[in-house]
Amino acid sequence: MDASILLTKLFLPSVPPSVIHRPRLIEQLTTGLQGGKCLTLVSAPAGYGKSTLLAEWITAHQGQAAWLSLDDRDNNPLRFWKYFVAALQTVSKSLGQAALQMLELAQHFDPQLFLTALVNDVAICDHPVILILDDYHVIANADIHATLNALLAHSPPSLHLVIATRTDPPLPLSRLRVRGQMTEVRIADLRFSTAEATLFLNGLMNLALDAADVRALETRTEGWIAGLQLAALSLQDRADVHTFIQAFTGSQHLVLEYLVEEVLTRQPESLQQFLLETAILQQMCASLCNAVTESGQSDHALADLQRRNLFVIPLDGEHYWFRYHHLFAEFLKSHLKRTRADELPALHRRAAAWFQANNYPEDALHHAFAIPDYAYVSRLVIDNWRRIYHTGRLDTAVQWLESLPGDLLRQSPPLGVAYCWTLFIRGDYDRIDAYLDDITQAFDQMATAGKLPVDHPEYNIIVQQVVLLRAIVMRNRGDVAAAIAEIEQLLPTVATFRQTLGQMVVDMGYTACYSQMGYNYMAANDLDRAADFLSRVSPHARGCGNFFALAHATMEYAQISLAQGRIEQAEKICRYELSLAEQPAYADYPAFGLIQLALADVLRAKKAWEEAETLLNQGLETARRSGHEYYLAQGYLIAARLHHAQGKPAQARDDVRQAEQIAAHIRNRFLDDAIAQTRQTLERKALPTQPLLEPLSERELEVLRLICAGKSNQEIADELFLALNTVKRHANNLYGKLGVSRRAQAIIEARRLGLD
Numbered sequence: 063m064d065a066s067i068l069l070t071k072l073f074l075p076s077v078p079p080s081v082i083h084r085p086r087l088i089e090q091l092t093t094g095l096q097g098g099k100c101l102t103l104v105s106a107p108a109g110y111g112k113s114t115l116l117a118e119w120i121t122a123h124q125g126q127a128a129w130l131s132l133d134d135r136d137n138n139p140l141r142f143w144k145y146f147v148a149a150l151q152t153v154s155k156s157l158g159q160a161a162l163q164m165l166e167l168a169q170h171f172d173p174q175l176f177l178t179a180l181v182n183d184v185a186i187c188d189h190p191v192i193l194i195l196d197d198y199h200v201i202a203n204a205d206i207h208a209t210l211n212a213l214l215a216h217s218p219p220s221l222h223l224v225i226a227t228r229t230d231p232p233l234p235l236s237r238l239r240v241r242g243q244m245t246e247v248r249i250a251d252l253r254f255s256t257a258e259a260t261l262f263l264n265g266l267m268n269l270a271l272d273a274a275d276v277r278a279l280e281t282r283t284e285g286w287i288a289g290l291q292l293a294a295l296s297l298q299d300r301a302d303v304h305t306f307i308q309a310f311t312g313s314q315h316l317v318l319e320y321l322v323e324e325v326l327t328r329q330p331e332s333l334q335q336f337l338l339e340t341a342i343l344q345q346m347c348a349s350l351c352n353a354v355t356e357s358g359q360s361d362h363a364l365a366d367l368q369r370r371n372l373f374v375i376p377l378d379g380e381h382y383w384f385r386y387h388h389l390f391a392e393f394l395k396s397h398l399k400r401t402r403a404d405e406l407p408a409l410h411r412r413a414a415a416w417f418q419a420n421n422y423p424e425d426a427l428h429h430a431f432a433i434p435d436y437a438y439v440s441r442l443v444i445d446n447w448r449r450i451y452h453t454g455r456l457d458t459a460v461q462w463l464e465s466l467p468g469d470l471l472r473q474s475p476p477l478g479v480a481y482c483w484t485l486f487i488r489g490d491y492d493r494i495d496a497y498l499d500d501i502t503q504a505f506d507q508m509a510t511a512g513k514l515p516v517d518h519p520e521y522n523i524i525v526q527q528v529v530l531l532r533a534i535v536m537r538n539r540g541d542v543a544a545a546i547a548e549i550e551q552l553l554p555t556v557a558t559f560r561q562t563l564g565q566m567v568v569d570m571g572y573t574a575c576y577s578q579m580g581y582n583y584m585a586a587n588d589l590d591r592a593a594d595f596l597s598r599v600s601p602h603a604r605g606c607g608n609f610f611a612l613a614h615a616t617m618e619y620a621q622i623s624l625a626q627g628r629i630e631q632a633e634k635i636c637r638y639e640l641s642l643a644e645q646p647a648y649a650d651y652p653a654f655g656l657i658q659l660a661l662a663d664v665l666r667a668k669k670a671w672e673e674a675e676t677l678l679n680q681g682l683e684t685a686r687r688s689g690h691e692y693y694l695a696q697g698y699l700i701a702a703r704l705h706h707a708q709g710k711p712a713q714a715r716d717d718v719r720q721a722e723q724i725a726a727h728i729r730n731r732f733l734d735d736a737i738a739q740t741r742q743t744l745e746r747k748a749l750p751t752q753p754l755l756e757p758l759s760e761r762e763l764e765v766l767r768l769i770c771a772g773k774s775n776q777e778i779a780d781e782l783f784l785a786l787n788t789v790k791r792h793a794n795n796l797y798g799k800l801g802v803s804r805r806a807q808a809i810i811e812a813r814r815l816g817l818d
Contacts, residue, residue, distance in 0.1 A: 067144070067145065067148050070131075070345055070377050070378075070383060071130060071131045071132075071133075071145060072128070072129060072130060072131075072145075072148060072149050072152050073129065073131075073377050073378060074117070074120065074127065074128075074129045075113060075114075075117040075129065075375060075377075076117065076376050076379065077114070077117050077118050077121060078114065078375075080266045081114060081118065082254070082258050082261055082262050082266070083118065084115060084118070084258070087115055087119075087247060087251060087252070088115075088118065088119050088122075090245065090247065090251070091115075091116075091119045091245065091247070092119070092122075093245070094222075094244075094245025095123075095190065095192065095222050095245075097245075098219060099222070099242070099243050099244055099245050100214055100217040100221070100222065100223060100238075100243050100244070101214055101217075101222075101223050101224075101225065101238055101243060101244045101245070102222065102223070102224040102225070102244070102245040102246075102247070103224075103225050103227070103230070103231075103235065103244060103245070103246050103247070104116065104224065104225070104226045104227070104247040104252075105225075105226075105227050105228075105229070105230050105246070105247070105248055105249075106228070106247075106248060106249045106252050107228050107249070108228055108288065109286055109287055109288025109289065109387075110249060110252040110253070110286065110287055110288070111252055111287040112196075112226045112247075112252065113196055113226060115247070115252070116194055116196070116224065116226060120192065120194070123190075123192055125153065126153060126189060126190050126191060126192055127153070127192040127193075127194065128149040128150055128152050128153050128191065128192065128193045128194070129149065129152075129193075129194045129196065130145055130146065130148075130149040130193065130194065130195050130196065131196045131197060132145075132195060132196060132197045132198060132200050132201060133197070133200055133344075134200045136200065136201065137200070137201060137202055137203040137206070138203070139173075139203060139205050139206050139209070140686075140687075142201070142203070142206050143161075143176065143209070144162075144687065146158075146193075146195075147161055147162050147180070149193055150184070150191065150193060153191050154187065154191075156183075157183060157184060157187065157191070158180055158183055158184070159183065160179040160180075160182065160183050161176055161177075161179040161180035161183055162683050162687075173205070173208070173209040173212065174212075176209075177209065177212055177213055177216065180213070181213070181216050181217070181218055184218050184220055184221045185218035185219075185220060187218075187220045187221075188220075189220070190220055190221075190222060191220055191221050191222070192222045192224060193221065193222070193223055193224065194224040194226065195223070195224065195225050195226065196226045197226065197227070197228075198225045198226065198227040198231055199227040199228040199229045199231075201231070204232075207231060207232050207233065210231075210233065211233050211234060214233065214234075214238070214243075252285075252287070253285025253286065253287075254280065254285040254286075254287055254290060255285070256276065256277060256280055258285075259276055259279065259280040259285065259290060260273075260276050262287075262290060262291075262294070263276055263279065263290065263294055264276070267294040267295075267297075267298070269294060269297055269298070269303070271297075271303065275303065275304060275307050278307050278308065279293055279307055288387075288390075293307075295370070326338075326397065329370075332359075332363075333363060333366060333367075335355070336351070336355055336357075336360070336363045337367075337394055338394060338397065338398045338401075338402065339354055339355045339398075339405070339409055340354055340355065340386075341386070341391055341394035341395045341397075341398050342354070342395065342398070342406070342409050342410060342413060342429070342432075343385075343413060344385065345377060345383050345384070345385050346364075346383070346384055346385065347382050347383050347384070348360040348361040348364055349416070349420075350413070350416050350417075350420075351363065351364065353412050353413070353415065353416035354409055354412045354413050354416070356412070364384060374386055374387075375387060406432075406433075407433045407435070410429040410430070410432045410433045411429070411430075411433055411435070411438065413425075413429040414426045414427070414428075414429035414430040414433075414438075414442065417429065418442060418445070418446075423442070423446040423449070423450065424458065426442055426446070427439065427442055427443065427446070427462055430442050431465060436466060436467065436470060439466065440466065440470060440474060440477055443462050443463065443466070443477065443480070444476045444477065444480070446462075447459050447462060447463070447480045448480070449607070450462075451480070451483060451484070451487075451610060452606075452607050452608040452609055452610055452611070452653070453609055453610065453651040453652065453653055454609065454610045454613065454651055454652035454653030454654070454655070454656075454684075454688055454690070455651075455652055455688060456484060456487050456488070456652070456688050456689045456690055457687075457688055457689035459480070459484050460484050460488075460689060463477065463480060463481045463484060471497070472497065472500035472501065472504065473500070473504045474504070475501050475504055475505040475508070475524045475528075476524065478497050478498075478500065478501035478504070479501060479524060479527045479528065479531070481497060482494045482497050482498065482501075482527075482531050483527075483531075485497075486531070486534055487610070487690060487692065487693075488689075488690075488691060488692055488728065489691070489692030489695075489728045489730035489732075489733055490728060490729075490730070491534060491535060491538035491730060492538070492729065494531055494534060494535055495535045498528060498531055498532060498535070501528065502528060505524060505528070522555075522559060522562075522563070523563070523567065526552060526555070526556070526571055526574075527574075529548055529549070529551075529552050530549065530552070530574050530575070530578055532548060533545040533546075533548040533549050533578055533582070534578065536548065537578075537581065537582055537585050538730075538731060538732075540731075542582050542585045542586045543586075545578075545582045545585075546579065546582045546583070546586075549575055549578055549579050549582070550579075552575060553575050553579075556568055556571035556572055556575060559571060565605065566605065566606050567606075568602075569602040569603070569605035569606035569608075570602075570606045570608065572598070572599075572602040573599055573602040573603045573606060573608050573611045573612075574611065576595045576596070576598045576599045576602065576615075577595075577596070577599050577611050577614065577615050579595040580592045580593075580595035580596035580599070580615060580618060580619070581618065583595065584618060584622070585732070586785075587779065587783055587784055587785040587786075587788075588785045588787075589622045589625060589626060589784065589785050589788050590785065590787065590788070592618075592622055593619060593622045593623070593626075596615045596618055596619040596622070597619060599611065599612060599615040599616075599619075600612060600615070600616075600639065603615070604642075609642070609648065609651050609653040609654070610653040610656075612639060612653070613639070613653040613654055613655075613656035613657050614656055616635060616636060616639045616656070616657050616660060617656045617657060617659065617660040617696075619632075619635055620632040620635050620636050620660040620661070620663070620664055621660070621663070623635060624663065624664060624667055624761070625761055625784065625788070626761070626788060626791070626792075627759040627761055627762060627792065627795060629664060629667050629668060629759070632660075632664045632667075633661070633664045633665070633668070636657055636660050636661035636664055637661065639657050640654060640657045640658065640661060642654070643657075652684050652685075652687065652688035652690070654684070655680065655681045655682075655683075655684025655685055655688070655690070655693070656681065656685075656690075656693055657681075658677045658678075658680045658681035658684065659677070659678065659681035659682070659685075659693070659696065659697045659700050661674075661677050662674045662675075662677040662678035662681060662700055662704065663700045663703065663704070665677065666700070666703055666704040666707055667759075667760060669707070671704075671708060674704055675704070678697070678700060678701055678704060681697050681700075682694065682697045682698070682701070685697050691724050691728060692724075692728060692730060692733060694724060695720075695721040695724040695725055695728070695733055695737075696721075696733070696736065698717045698718070698720040698721040698724075699717070699718065699721050699736055699737065699740045701714075701717040702714040702715075702717035702718045702721070702740050702743075702744065703740060703743060705717060706743065706744050711744070714744055715744065718737065718740055718741060718744065721733075721737055721740075722737060725737060735783065739782075739783060754799055754800070754815075755799075756799050757799075758796055758799055758817070759795075761782075761792060762792050762795055762796040762799070763817065764782060765778055765782070765789060765792040765793060765796060766796050766808065766812050766817060767812075767817075768781065768782075769793070769805060769808060769809060769812075770809050770812050770813070775789045775790060775793065793805075793808075796808065800812070800815075
């Protein structure tokens, strides 16, 4: 599963041991499911037991039920539907695979194509699938509502959607109701009856209330479960039970606020402190709570909370991770802000430190931004961005960096360099130059002031990175010779880092230098030298864990091998590097999507259509999901070549248009060149059948046709973006296959065979 998916959002909640079983509601839900209705709506304000009811119901449907706990971050359509499909795949890994391949970046997302793939995939499932969307009220995005409406309109019989929400969603509920396609569970259904209130207060909470007091509590809370639970907690060990019951009145909000205060003040002081200090956590475990509360007793506190029924909910079967009931958490945080707001920065800082130390960088940054202390945030970003970047998770790296004040990126050389590398991945080379000027100035000021002396390890790293980024800008401007010269001067210094900075930094240096030298020689149409440098990247990229650079270099190395007619070598290169993705530690790294695209192009040349199509779709989906627009565009060009070779011209033209849409706002000259070259390929006639013992490669056919058109070797090199020596080698290869020794003989033989 995608590494960016937070698995706890997909956990099926466990049923609390102290729960009032509600067979009439369970039967109502089951009748709707068995009756083939497409939707169950459970709609009521907070605290009416919606999630608990559904958790109890799905225990009878193990293996068929999926759960998605929504939060306000899910208002992005791409994120929402990614989690939607991830939830379905907890029932069956194959569910939604085709739909995932249709997901686009937000600006390219086509809901109709996505839903078609999703509905078709779920429709062939041989058993019912129940998907519960919990807390749907947090979704305010109109596009999500519209797409969900379309899904309900075309819902396959095997899918039963359950929406648990505090407010009715903007869906055509009246139409579904009239057509008998919806089961509804509302406040009137969820309220505790007098019998249920009696069982809860006296059976579970052991209060021994008389019938009049039970009725009074039920009347004042209107059967509101959260209110009854808080009232019961307030009543424990009270001598003046009857007086207390008569004391509180008002709206649910006021009752809840009053009762939370009552509950808090009646807990031991140490537990009050624990509740408030851990209220900032979206999920918690004993170790994390120990760090935030600066105590060593959190395991006992969590057990005590469960024993006291204080709204703590386990998130896994082992009872390691927990969260508070959402409503209870809201009031705890509100109380914390009112009474101890000055402690919030320290609490968030401790949480950030724990998450950072335990390898949860995204959670660490969430709390760091909440402090807010941008100096601290900056240190965490500097410590974590490279690892995120190296695995190919561009969207996360960009989100972190662009959440910082713009001036900070320009005034902090490490942050500025990090941001420039994200611009490189996105193909936005023009903006790199603007940032480099500010970075260099800030860097010089730090060195002059002694804040970063020349013998400081970070000094040398930044110097190296700035040189590499300058070379990228030079290459983008067409000054490839200057770019090569810059890195040639840098290369001898990399090995000197071994003693002072360690082997990993040396590997980082060689990975970047060899990669950029390879790209420079590609831009110079010297494919032999480009291949030489790119072939050196792998061991160093593996050594420093830079799997994105590894994937990028592999993709380009394979393209060179294809251009040189070395198809078997290209396939071997791709499969060797892609084998890393078979290891569990690397399986979810988005970087490997680039190698999937590269291998798809190789298999196109081999006419292995089925595997090529599979890898292409996987690579495109990874590029979309991870925010790699530049590589998404390259993937579309590979798709165009594949579909052209399969005799699907309309689809190939559409692929190119998709790439052009991305290129319009990226404005990358190398992407523009690739689009132009692909368009030329599409305009050529299909490859002829070759009556030769050893058929000509696609590139050799291109060279032969240009020879027949009277082009010189240099003109052929210019038109095909190849080095002159490469054209000569292709010419010699095709002469041998045609059984000729001269250009004139090759033209005659080509025309005889219909290859011109």
